[in-house]
Structures are given as C-alpha cells and as structure tokens.
Amino acid sequence: MIRKGIIILSVLTLAACGKKEYQDEIYERPEIVRDPPIDFLSPEESMKTFYLPKGYRVELVASEPMIHEPVAIAWDGNGRMYVAEMNTYMQNVDGDGTDEPISKVRRLEDVDGDGKMDKSTVFIDSLVLPRMILPLDDRVIINETYSYDLWSYRDTDNDGVADEKVNIFSNPNRRGGNLEHQQSGLIWNLDNWLYVTTLPLRFRFTDGAIEVDTLDNTPGGQWGLTQDDTGTMFFSTAGGENPAFGFQQPAVYGHVNLEGRLADGFIEPWPVVGTPDVQGGAERRLREEGTLNHFTGVAGQEIFRGHRLPPAAYGDLFIPEPVGRLVRRAKVMNENGKKVLYNAYDKREFLASTDLNFRPVQAKTGPDGCLYIVDMYRGIIQESAWTREGSHIRPVIIRKGLDKNIGKGRIYRIVHEGITPDETPHLLDKTPHELLDYLGHPNGWYRNTAQKLIILKKDQSVVPALKEIALDNEPFWSQFFGDKDYALERVHALWTLEGLGVIDKALLIKKYDDPDSRVRMAAIRLSEEFLKQGDPEMLPLLNRFLSDEDINVVNQLALTLRYSPGVEATQLLNALLKQFENHEVIATSVRESLKKDDSELQILKQQLAGRGRGDKNRVLKGYDIYKQLCATCHGKDLMGVKNGENSLIAPPLVGSPRVTGDKDPLIRILLHGLSGPVDGKEYSGVMLPMGNNDNAWIASVLSYVRHLNDTTLVGNREVRDIREKYKDRDGYWTMPELME
Structure with a gap:
C-alpha cells in the first residue's frame, strides 16, 4: 500500500554505460510507534501496513492454512513452487521440541494462472527443519538441519507426493552448532557447481553421480545465498551485522572482503516501527525513536534478475531484515573494478512494515519475472540460543507474548503498475534443442534453469x-x-x-x-x-x-x-x-x-609436522570447525570482523588472555556462552553456547585457536571435567563471573 506524502529521491543504478540516475518516488516515514502491539493480522490486513515506493504493490501468493512457518522457496521447470517449512522452529521461548521430525516441504501450484497458489500438497513429510531446496529435473534435492546429507526426492506417480528417496551425498557426522549457523543456499551456479554457505565444499553432477570439491577459503556466510549474471555470489552473516560480503569475485577464488564495499551508512536500516525485541539491548541496537540502528537478522538476500519490474531494479540486491521488519534495496555499483553497495533510498527502505509479526526471511526472483518475499510471520525470530535466561530479549518476549504467535506464514510477490507478470513456465518436457531458446531470456531464472536442464x-x-x-x-x-x-x-x-x-x-x-x-x-x-x-x-x-x-x-x-x-x-x-x-x-x-x-591449510600441516597424530587430527578438525563457524565473527585471522564501521563484532582471539591463559574459563565460555562487556568494551555479537557439541568438538576448536597463539592444546578429558563441574549452569557467563 502506498502512503500519502510522496517525496522524490534520486538513486543510482548500474548500467552498461556507467553510473546513471533515475527518479523513484518513495514514501514519507510515519511517526514511529516505539512499542507497538503484537496482534496477529490477516494477510490482507498485514499488507495494508506495508510501505513501498510509488508504483509497486504486494500481491498475496500463499498463506496459512496452505503453508505454515515457511523459510525458503524454489521453483521447478514447470513453475511449481516448493516451500520448506520449519514447523518446530521456536514454538515457545525455550525452543522445546525443535529437533522433532515433523517439518515439511510443500509443493504449491497456481492452477488458474492468476499468480495465487490454488493447490498445496505435502511433497515430503517427517523432516527435521528442512533448510535447502534445489529442484533439478523431476527430482528435488533437500538438506535438513543438523545434517550434511543431500537427498534426492522424486514424485513418480504425479500425485504431488514424493515416493522415491535417494541419498546422493552422505556424511555420517551430526552437523553441530546452532541451527542459524548451519549451511544454506545450494544454488546451481553459472559455473555448474552447487554452492552452499558455511561449508568449504561445493558439488556438481557428473555422469549421474555427485562430485565433491573442497575449497580452502570460502566466504562462509549464514542464511541466504544469491548470484549475479557473472556467477559472483553474495553472502551475509545475519546477527554479525554484516548484511552483504564475499561479492567481489566468484567464491571459488576465495574470500576477499575489501574495505569500503559498503557505502557510508549502509549498515543502518530504517524501519517504520519500533523494535522492542532486539538482541543486545536497547543501548546497543536502537535509536532514540526505538527503531533498529544496525542490521542484525539479515537473511535470504537476492540479486533480482527478473524482467517484470522496472528495468532499474535489474541487478539490485534485495536484503530481507526480519528483526527490522523490512527489505533493503541495494544498488550494486562497480567502481573501477570494486563492487560497492548503496542504499537505493535516503533513510528509507524498499519495503517496510508496521506489523510486528512481519518476518521476511527470503527474497527470490520468480519465473514470472517478479520479486517474491517469504514472510515467516511470527512473534519470535531469534533461535533459542539468544532467548535463554539472562538474555536481553527474553523479558521482552514474555512481556509482549511473542512466543504465542506461531504456526502461520505468507508468501508475497511484488509487482509494478503497468507491467504484467509472465505466465507459468513449461520447461521440463522441452527437448534440449527447444531449451536453447531460453539461454538468452531476459529473466535470469529462465537462463539458469535452461542451462541446468540441458x-x-x-x-x-x-x-x-x-x-x-x-x-x-x-x-x-x-x-x-x-x-x-x-x-x-x-x-x-x-x-x-x-x-x-x-x-x-x-x-x-x-x-x-x-x-x-x-x-x-x-x-x-x-x-x-x-x-x-x-x-x-x-x-x-x-x-x-x-x-x-x-x-x-x-x-x-x-x-x-x-x-x-x-x-x-x-x-x-x-x-x-x-x-x-x-x-x-x-x-x-x-x-x-x-x-x-x-595454501593456508598446507602451512598449518607443515606447522603440525612435529606433533603426534592425535594432536594433528585435533587441530585440523578445529581448523574446519573454526572456518565454518567461528570465523563469521572472530575473523579468519582471529583478529575479529569489522561490522562496517570501526568496531568489531567479536573480540580478537590473538593474544587474548582468555585464549592464552588458564583453560578453565576458555572452556566455560565455549560451553555456556559469554555476554556483556569484554575488557571494558562492548561488542555487537554475543558468544553463543556451544555445549550441545561433544567434548571432542569443543577440544578441537579450542586447540586450533590455542595453536595459533603458540600455547598448549585442549584435551577431551579437560572439557569433560569442566562440563561436569558446571553441569547445573544455565545461562551465559559474564566476565566478572569468569574472573572470580
């Protein structure tokens, strides 16, 4: 819905001839309600709370009861939408029952071609928090939380329900760590490899089998992965206040994070509603008016490559921010070879809502050439590691009853006046010669899908x-x-x-x-x-x-x-x-x-040449864990990651007295987490508890960090003893407690 009081702002767009200006009419920000109500709204009521630039509007594609708790969508070659539902995600403030295998992947179909889904079938049932979907031909590849495995599902009798299940990649180890820090993505890149976030692996189909390639230095990332026309991918780190990174070059060449990749002020979002439920506390994350002042939950970003919005939107990066209830539109400028992101609007966002249950977690370019938004539509968006006793956010959840708002979800598409969306595609039955015609289609979805199918x-x-x-x-x-x-x-x-x-x-x-x-x-x-x-x-x-x-x-x-x-x-x-x-x-x-x-890994192996086999294996395992998880906040060089300004997300680990000194406090920090100032300095991140991992996991990552600080390693028994000593501990440690 477009509000009154339109003002005109000039924004930049990337064009083949260089920088080009165009005019886009944007809304006036309303008077901010600092602590608004949290009542559920119907999809139609919620859409009335949306602020968009003039000419754009939101259409409802699907909502409850057709879908529940949606987190990711993808289309097969015939335009059928597959929706991953995390049906056990944060059903109460403690996250009880999260691991229950009752989540689903649904298949939605638009039977009459009006853009709204008419038919919903449960394609796969009894899943543990499905997080990645990749339709191939008549197969759909799925990955679940806490697992590295990739499974291929097929509906052989065309009833909308998968009846064939084949494992195409297996790793028997349980994927440890917080579910928000695990892999996502699984996109078929321009280079024909399948990429994911976090893991230093990529996959491809060769002669009917899956080929696996290891990567020494990937950008990492968390929830969300997208690519531009050249196959360069855009990553984010959600709570790390890093809305976009890793986009200077294709990921196969490693992680390069140049200074100045984000324009001044880019990490500051502009919600239209107060943000009472912000992790880190009001002093750290809120303006005086009560709105979010830093990105904190970015997820599911998308380079828009469709053709049914104004041409200036093509190639823009759309970044959902579920904590701020908004979607940022970023212009990707190539400045003498360096890509730099600018907010498309001055102190405004492309889409913002005053509905506190609006939780955009993914943006996608659709087969119809429009932009789709997945709204998990719920009260709590933070995982249970952030809502524990002693956290800033738990009292707010209880006071406002955020834990009661569960079980719903919406999918929207954004259209523009005067531009008609394309009809449903029908590519699966086309021959390779017929698919050639789509390699030059103006919609990137068609180009990538045709390449994949051929x-x-x-x-x-x-x-x-x-x-x-x-x-x-x-x-x-x-x-x-x-x-x-x-x-x-x-x-x-x-x-x-x-x-x-x-x-x-x-x-x-x-x-x-x-x-x-x-x-x-x-x-x-x-x-x-x-x-x-x-x-x-x-x-x-x-x-x-x-x-x-x-x-x-x-x-x-x-x-x-x-x-x-x-x-x-x-x-x-x-x-x-x-x-x-x-x-x-x-x-x-x-x-x-x-x-x-x-290479970095070869150097590490050379350093470990004089150690015993057990020590070598422990440090090398810790290297893998650190690169997948810890580097997001502490940096690949252990020196901390900048949050876009001069401050760091987390403390440096090189020379830290917690790292080089007595092992007891260090092990306790990893088991139970750490909150509050460190050495008198506040950091934007919070050290999450990792105690749900086994003793060997804890010992390995700490051994790697201590090895790089040239001090003794940590043994499994040492972790076991500390875990037993503090088995009744519930909640984060603080520095004063550790110093006692």
Missing part, C-alpha cells in the same frame, strides 16, 4: 548449436530493439558447453576478442582447465589481457593465473602487480594468486 539431459547433439550461439549470435539490428541480452546468451552457451564436458580451446581463443567484457571473462575462466594441464599455448594468448580496456577483465586474468603452476604465470602475475600495484582490487587478486603454491 546439462542434466546430457544430450550431446546440441553441442554444435551451442558453439554457434557462443561464436556469433547477435544480428546487426539487435542494438535497435528487443530485450534479449545476446552477450549473456553467449555466456550461458559457453558454460552450458562446459557442463556437457566440452571446452573447445579454439572457441575460447576466438572469444578472447568478444566485444562484451562478460564473455571475455567467461572465456578466461574456462581457460583454467588448460592452465592446470600445463598447456603451453594458453599463457602467451592470455598475455593480451594485461591491457584490456575493461578493468574487470584484467582482474579476471589475475584470478585465473593462480591455476598455472609454472614460472611463466608467476612472471605474468608480477608484471600485473607492477602495473597495478596501486589498484586495490587487482593488487589484492595478484597477491592472492601468488600464493598458489602455499
């Missing part, structure tokens, strides 16, 4: 046509009319060939001269296979990109050269460094590529 069908007869598209697909008149992006069609054709196992060196060399920089970047990346094999022809040919007119292409060269082990690649990297030593992005890429023979 690869899964494994039909080599389309290879000549794909090569023809990649080579020369653009008629002379295309520049004058039409909404097809011919360059992106060439990009997808190249990567589809890769997915089919065809990397044609002669074709790549021709594409080095493609007029579009995105195609040249794809050709350079695809050349990495030849570099790994030591092909002597490739390096001299790649030398031309030292002087490419597009700085992003030069940076891609710097990233790609790490895959050539020879001295010639090192010489080329040094030439790049000399030429671009003052260019932040390229210099960073070159320095990282020069480490190609000396």
Whole structure:
C-alpha cells in the first residue's frame, strides 16, 4: 500500500554505460510507534501496513492454512513452487521440541494462472527443519538441519507426493552448532557447481553421480545465498551485522572482503516501527525513536534478475531484515573494478512494515519475472540460543507474548503498475534443442534453469548449436530493439558447453576478442582447465589481457593465473602487480594468486609436522570447525570482523588472555556462552553456547585457536571435567563471573 506524502529521491543504478540516475518516488516515514502491539493480522490486513515506493504493490501468493512457518522457496521447470517449512522452529521461548521430525516441504501450484497458489500438497513429510531446496529435473534435492546429507526426492506417480528417496551425498557426522549457523543456499551456479554457505565444499553432477570439491577459503556466510549474471555470489552473516560480503569475485577464488564495499551508512536500516525485541539491548541496537540502528537478522538476500519490474531494479540486491521488519534495496555499483553497495533510498527502505509479526526471511526472483518475499510471520525470530535466561530479549518476549504467535506464514510477490507478470513456465518436457531458446531470456531464472536442464539431459547433439550461439549470435539490428541480452546468451552457451564436458580451446581463443567484457571473462575462466594441464599455448594468448580496456577483465586474468603452476604465470602475475600495484582490487587478486603454491591449510600441516597424530587430527578438525563457524565473527585471522564501521563484532582471539591463559574459563565460555562487556568494551555479537557439541568438538576448536597463539592444546578429558563441574549452569557467563 502506498502512503500519502510522496517525496522524490534520486538513486543510482548500474548500467552498461556507467553510473546513471533515475527518479523513484518513495514514501514519507510515519511517526514511529516505539512499542507497538503484537496482534496477529490477516494477510490482507498485514499488507495494508506495508510501505513501498510509488508504483509497486504486494500481491498475496500463499498463506496459512496452505503453508505454515515457511523459510525458503524454489521453483521447478514447470513453475511449481516448493516451500520448506520449519514447523518446530521456536514454538515457545525455550525452543522445546525443535529437533522433532515433523517439518515439511510443500509443493504449491497456481492452477488458474492468476499468480495465487490454488493447490498445496505435502511433497515430503517427517523432516527435521528442512533448510535447502534445489529442484533439478523431476527430482528435488533437500538438506535438513543438523545434517550434511543431500537427498534426492522424486514424485513418480504425479500425485504431488514424493515416493522415491535417494541419498546422493552422505556424511555420517551430526552437523553441530546452532541451527542459524548451519549451511544454506545450494544454488546451481553459472559455473555448474552447487554452492552452499558455511561449508568449504561445493558439488556438481557428473555422469549421474555427485562430485565433491573442497575449497580452502570460502566466504562462509549464514542464511541466504544469491548470484549475479557473472556467477559472483553474495553472502551475509545475519546477527554479525554484516548484511552483504564475499561479492567481489566468484567464491571459488576465495574470500576477499575489501574495505569500503559498503557505502557510508549502509549498515543502518530504517524501519517504520519500533523494535522492542532486539538482541543486545536497547543501548546497543536502537535509536532514540526505538527503531533498529544496525542490521542484525539479515537473511535470504537476492540479486533480482527478473524482467517484470522496472528495468532499474535489474541487478539490485534485495536484503530481507526480519528483526527490522523490512527489505533493503541495494544498488550494486562497480567502481573501477570494486563492487560497492548503496542504499537505493535516503533513510528509507524498499519495503517496510508496521506489523510486528512481519518476518521476511527470503527474497527470490520468480519465473514470472517478479520479486517474491517469504514472510515467516511470527512473534519470535531469534533461535533459542539468544532467548535463554539472562538474555536481553527474553523479558521482552514474555512481556509482549511473542512466543504465542506461531504456526502461520505468507508468501508475497511484488509487482509494478503497468507491467504484467509472465505466465507459468513449461520447461521440463522441452527437448534440449527447444531449451536453447531460453539461454538468452531476459529473466535470469529462465537462463539458469535452461542451462541446468540441458546439462542434466546430457544430450550431446546440441553441442554444435551451442558453439554457434557462443561464436556469433547477435544480428546487426539487435542494438535497435528487443530485450534479449545476446552477450549473456553467449555466456550461458559457453558454460552450458562446459557442463556437457566440452571446452573447445579454439572457441575460447576466438572469444578472447568478444566485444562484451562478460564473455571475455567467461572465456578466461574456462581457460583454467588448460592452465592446470600445463598447456603451453594458453599463457602467451592470455598475455593480451594485461591491457584490456575493461578493468574487470584484467582482474579476471589475475584470478585465473593462480591455476598455472609454472614460472611463466608467476612472471605474468608480477608484471600485473607492477602495473597495478596501486589498484586495490587487482593488487589484492595478484597477491592472492601468488600464493598458489602455499595454501593456508598446507602451512598449518607443515606447522603440525612435529606433533603426534592425535594432536594433528585435533587441530585440523578445529581448523574446519573454526572456518565454518567461528570465523563469521572472530575473523579468519582471529583478529575479529569489522561490522562496517570501526568496531568489531567479536573480540580478537590473538593474544587474548582468555585464549592464552588458564583453560578453565576458555572452556566455560565455549560451553555456556559469554555476554556483556569484554575488557571494558562492548561488542555487537554475543558468544553463543556451544555445549550441545561433544567434548571432542569443543577440544578441537579450542586447540586450533590455542595453536595459533603458540600455547598448549585442549584435551577431551579437560572439557569433560569442566562440563561436569558446571553441569547445573544455565545461562551465559559474564566476565566478572569468569574472573572470580
């Protein structure tokens, strides 16, 4: 609903010709109600509380009783929506019954084509908090909380219920830690690998089996993962007050987090309602008016790649913030090779609500070209680790009765006046040759889905046509009319060939001269296979990109050269460094590529060479745990992660007296958590209790941290003894208690 009192603000958009301004009419912020009521509203009533820019409106797609507690959505090739429901999530203030296997994945269908779902079936039942959904062809891949396993489900008799279940990736270990810190995503990337957050793993389908690849230095992230047209992914860390990071380069090249990636003031949200239920306390997270002053629960971000909103929205990053009851719209600006995020509006958000139960947890580009928002619609959004006795938020939950608001959920789509959404797609029954037509579709959902389906069908007869598209697909008149992006069609054709196992060196060399920089970047990346094999022809040919007119292409060269082990690649990297030593992005890429023979994990193994097998295994296991979980707040170098300003999310662990001193307080912190000031300084994060993990898990991660501080390791028995000594402890430790 659009409010009265429209004002006009100028925002920036990313265009092929550089920075471009456009006008967008935005709402006046209402008078803020500091401590509003928490009553349930019907979907229609709740939609009336939404503030949106002029021309945009929200339409209801599905709501209770059709769905309950939705957290993630995805569509198959025929536009059927799969919805992951966490039916046991925070059903009371203590989170009792969270692990019960009663959650579901539903399949929703729009039978009459009006954009609203008419049919709901329980596709899979008896799940433990499903968190990842990836439709393939007629199969759907699912991952559950506390598990690493990936299961393929199929409905063989077309009744909407899965009757075939096949394990495609198995890890017998239970996934430890808080459920909010576990993996999410599972997106089919442009490079044909499946990526997730947190885990240093990626997957792909090869000859009907799942292939697993380990990654040394992934960005990490928490809930939410998305990609842009070049396959670069955007991560976030939710409670770490880090709304977006890891988006400077494709994740396979590792984690680079450049200073200034967020514009001044970007981490400050602008809700239209007071935020009484904020973890960390009012002093830390609220303005005088009672609204959230830092992102704290960002989740399910999405690069919008649809075509049924105004063109200026294409490529924007939409960031749901369920604690603030809002969705941020960020402009992704490429400034001399560095991507920088700006709020699209001055002290406003794209979508904000005064309904305290509005909990947006995911944004998605739909097959119809519109933007979808998943609203978990509930009272408590924080997991039980944050609502324990002694937390700031527990008294607020009890006072306002937030724990009573459960069991509902809504899915909305955002449309724009004068733009009609597309009809339901029908891709699953199309032949690979018919799917080729969609590789240049103006909606990124179609391009990615067509690429995926062609690869899964494994039909080599389309290879000549794909090569023809990649080579020369653009008629002379295309520049004058039409909404097809011919360059992106060439990009997808190249990567589809890769997915089919065809990397044609002669074709790549021709594409080095493609007029579009995105195609040249794809050709350079695809050349990495030849570099790994030591092909002597490739390096001299790649030398031309030292002087490419597009700085992003030069940076891609710097990233790609790490895959050539020879001295010639090192010489080329040094030439790049000399030429671009003052260019932040390229210099960073070159320095990282020069480490190609000396990875972080290899260094750690060398350091442990003199230790016994038990110590080695404990520290290496701790390394894996730390990279997956702890680095989110404490940093990969143990020096703490900046929250976008000058402060840190969590204390540094290098030289900390809690780390280097007596093991007792350190073990207690990990078992029960820590709140309050540390050494007289407040931090935005809170150290969560990790006591639900076993003694070996605790000992391993502490041993890794202490090893990097050059002190003794922690043994399983030491953890066991401290756990037993304080078995009746319920609640976080504080520094005064530990010092006693």
